[in-house]
Amino acid sequence: MTTDTTTKDTTVGQTVLDARGVTMRFGGLTAVRDVNLTVNSGEIVGLIGPNGAGKTTFFNCLTGLYIPTEGEVRYKGTVLPPKSFKVTAAGIARTFQNIRLFANMTVLENVLVGRHTRTKEGFWSAVLRGPGFHKAEAASRERAMELLEFVGLEKKADHLARNLPYGEQRKLEIARALASEPGLLLLDEPTAGMNPQETRATEELVFAIRDKGIAVLVIEHDMRFIFNLCDRVAVLVQGQKLIEGDSATVQGDERVIAAYLGEPFENAPGEEEVAEVEAAEAKAEATTDAAPGKENDR
Numbered sequence: 001m002t003t004d005t006t007t008k009d010t011t012v013g014q015t016v017l018d019a020r021g022v023t024m025r026f027g028g029l030t031a032v033r034d035v036n037l038t039v040n041s042g043e044i045v046g047l048i049g050p051n052g053a054g055k056t057t058f059f060n061c062l063t064g065l066y067i068p069t070e071g072e073v074r075y076k077g078t079v080l081p082p083k084s085f086k087v088t089a090a091g092i093a094r095t096f097q098n099i100r101l102f103a104n105m106t107v108l109e110n111v112l113v114g115r116h117t118r119t120k121e122g123f124w125s126a127v128l129r130g131p132g133f134h135k136a137e138a139a140s141r142e143r144a145m146e147l148l149e150f151v152g153l154e155k156k157a158d159h160l161a162r163n164l165p166y167g168e169q170r171k172l173e174i175a176r177a178l179a180s181e182p183g184l185l186l187l188d189e190p191t192a193g194m195n196p197q198e199t200r201a202t203e204e205l206v207f208a209i210r211d212k213g214i215a216v217l218v219i220e221h222d223m224r225f226i227f228n229l230c231d232r233v234a235v236l237v238q239g240q241k242l243i244e245g246d247s248a249t250v251q252g253d254e255r256v257i258a259a260y261l262g263e264p265f266e267n268a269p270g271e272e273e274v275a276e277v278e279a280a281e282a283k284a285e286a287t288t289d290a291a292p293g294k295e296n297d298r
């Protein structure tokens, strides 16, 4: 990772994202209900919640993929139009839970695609390939290479995206999102499928993105990652925001614990296992008591 040349927006506290009363219904199902959430410049905000809580649906409402049934979303004070390319042009970029790269394009080409909202050259310029087009193309390539260097993929610029290992595909998705020069980056489960080293590297990458002046809103199931990374965490449960606060507040909230205990979680002894252990212990005790010579020992 290298330092880059873009201007840093170091103002902390300006509201970048302001979602108000966002509700999304699919027929009879309310996937997101009256959710308010702000993200300020200089912040990394986490969005957590059990499976099916409405996190991705909320992201889709923020990025114009869904038109919320109710509510509005503002970016730097302006209400966003519900069209994804307009949202990207306004300054919000995102990655997806399921990686969406152009598999048969090179790594560099994937990033260049991400720059199209920032290139002024239009269709005819591209077709006629005049001097303006070549200059703009050279600048785009330079910026794309800077971004690849930033995420650590500069040596793989000419590789086909589909040949990258999984963790690097996720990095490439981030580079492509950054290519639209966003003020806010939305990451949907950026560490899904990663090993602990890759997860730690992603953590560093997100801090570096924040240090470049880009606010971050991140959905993730890996709690250690979220609580290490985020200035604030909001918890969605059944479409509603249950609580929002710093890591310590959210981690210690009994309602959050209860919401998660409703879901199976790794290494948690279930009731059945506890009963099995107790039964085995009782059996072992009974066997010892009945063992020959036991009375003599007393």
Ligand SMILES: Nc1ncnc2c1ncn2[C@@H]1O[C@H](COP(=O)(O)OP(=O)(O)OP(=O)(O)O)[C@@H](O)[C@H]1O
Pocket: 026, 029, 031, 049, 050, 051, 052, 053, 054, 055, 056, 057, 058
């Ligand atoms: N396009 C859709 N049509 C109908 N129902 C949907 C649609 N998208 C999501 N849902 C439903 O909305 C609810 C919230 O789903 P969503 O994917 O937003 O949850 P999530 O918190 O992102 O879950 P996960 O952590 O498993 O990704 C679920 O009950 C889901 O089945």
